[in-house]
Amino acid sequence: MQTLQDKVAMVPGGATLIGEAVIDRLVVTEARVVVIDIDAAGGARVAAHHLQHVQCQTLGLTDDVRIEAGVAHVLQTHDDVHALT
Numbered sequence: 001m002q003t004l005q006d007k008v009a010m011v012p013g014g015a016t017l018i019g020e021a022v023i024d025r026l027v028v029t030e031a032r033v034v035v036i037d038i039d040a041a042g043g044a045r046v047a048a049h050h051l052q053h054v055q056c057q058t059l060g061l062t063d064d065v066r067i068e069a070g071v072a073h074v075l076q077t078h079d080d081v082h083a084l085t
Contacts, residue, residue, distance in 0.1 A: 004031035009083035010074060011035055012061055015042030022085050027053045031083070034074050036061070 009026050013019045014035030026033050027050045035056040037043040043056035055077075059070040074081060 004029040007082035008032050008078040015039040020046050
């Protein structure tokens, strides 16, 4: 399996079952993952399973201004995004 060590992946809908499965696979490749989800509790639950690799950002995907602000925040924190899943 290819490594994504220290690469940043954003996972919209990461608090869902499918999103969590994607995150589990990304963490195995040593990626740093940002969960993007409107479900704050669900995102925090997923992030808690992978404390070293996963952060959660509560964000709905229906407001372009908030999406831009959310992506800007991720870029400030991580300098780059290498994958959007």
